[in-house]
Amino acid sequence: MVCLKRVVDYNVRVRVKPDGSGLALDGVKMAINPFDEIALEEALRIRERDGAEEIVAVSIGSTDCQQQLRTGLAMGADRALLIETDSDLEPLAVARTLKALVDREQPDLVIMGKQAIDGDNNQTGQMLASLWDRPQATFTSELTIDGEVATATREVDAGLEVIEFDLPAVVTTDLRLNEPRYVKLPDIMKAKKKPLDVIAIDEITDDTAPMFAVTNVAPPAERAKGIIVDDTVALVAALNDKGLI
Amino acid sequence: MGRVLICAEHDGERLNLSTAKCVSCANSFANDGIDIAVLSENGGAIASEASAIDGVSKVLHIDSNDNGAPLAAIWAPQIAALATDYSHVFGPSTTFGKDLMPRVAALLGTGQLSDIMSTTDGRVFQRPIYAGNAIVTVDASACSIIVATVRTASYVAAEEGGNATIEHRATEAEIPSHTRYVELKGDTGGGRPDLQTAARVVSGGRALGSEDNFKLIYDLADRIDAAVGASRAAVDSGYVANDLQVGQTGKIIAPDLYIAIGISGAIQHLTGIKDAGTIVAINKDSEAPIFEVADFGLVADLFDAVPDLIARLGR
Structure with missing residues (x-):
């Protein structure tokens, strides 16, 4: 099972609405969260390398998420599931929904991005693993599967941590895991015929109430404008003046 | 307001400075006391370091063979078992804390706040979204326990000078065997200062x-x-x-x-x-x-x- 979140395209520079009520997102380009695209690519490679019965792409959100699921199908997923909701779910609610889906679908591996580039929460995979009481391999940059056991190399602050874990499990992807393939036109045509089921979230879970209230959205504090120095002599003098070297 | 529990980050020998930064965050609002949970294997020195951070009341030390590596699947149930006495459970927003804290929060049946940058009262927090292009203010008053990762770059580490008591605790959680640590390949720093904490x-x-x-x-x-x-x-x-x-x-x-x-x-x-x-x-x-x-x-x-x-x- 691969989780694909629909997010604002990473090339878009988002702007805060002047009244602090949120972000100006009308009409901006949307895309699959880049880390989730890496997750799908990894699932495809696992199928090519080790075999996998089926790859299911899952998204939770508005009906528009079907666009991203179609892209996922064009990349190579076998079928797609949209859990439809117009609410903006918090990570725990997403994890609870995914847990209910895991119970239905019984996947051997759930793989998703380490974070979505909108909320930057970096929580959903860990929470799903927690609710499921299964292993988690976060920030994965290398993944091998040998029968019922997987080995992941994780990009941690101190370097590369290697862990071994039993399947089923949750893996979250880091940037260096792979480079996602480009979708070819014939694959886009083929994807139109692949099954994409839409299920109302109420049929899956009723446990999605928010716990947090966002009361304001503001632009970040700006740094004061600096100066351009003429040469390294002036630079060294400036740093000396500030007692930095 | 209740007490704050901080999950200590360390490398098996020394406490990471991120722990003292979490203490600073906890110190920035009124609370009934700040405790640090140290999970380790033969980590007496780490617990001592934690007890010396200014502003800390107690160090809860679980020293066990299970805790040699910071595996979230193994540490989270132990932290969750300690957390029930607290109003806040914080970890650093390093890969250690990001891995661990959501797993703790889900065990406690609550949400988690990532990368908190500031708070006035320990209930309402600021955090970045969209790669820092926007800062949201989030009210967590509805949570009975507030679980969060603290954005380490936003806080100056609390100084030494404390003298907290160290309480030895036994593991009060079931430890899974499905996740096993293999090795850490790392430190490409060549003896230079640590990137995350260097001046x-x-x-x-x-x-x-x-x-x-x-x-x-x-x-x-x-x-x-x-x-x-x-x-x-x-x-x-x-x-x-x-x-x-x-x-x-x-x-x-x-x-x-x-x-x-x-x-x-x-x-x-x-x-x-x-x-x-x-x-x-x-x-x-x-x-x-x-x-x-x-x-x-x-x-x-x-x-x-x-x-x-x-x-x-x-x-």
């Missing part, structure tokens, strides 16, 4: 052009006793290992002095350095976005400017 950092970008040329960055860093960092472009080009990456997808840092060399200043990089005290940029493209955030900019070819700078900073 000075010198970073190189794609303009360095090769792994060999990156030696210029190491040389300059060594002259001023700085840690070495890199842009994502430099990491993707294979000049350095990923643990040196600074930015949204790497490390978020707040050194007193940050020197960016041959780095254009993509948003995702700027997100990682905007809390630096002084930013210096050396780039031959005068239009590079890095100059918009630099306190001191030098428009020059790095291959001329950096050797010159190294000579002028000669000790």
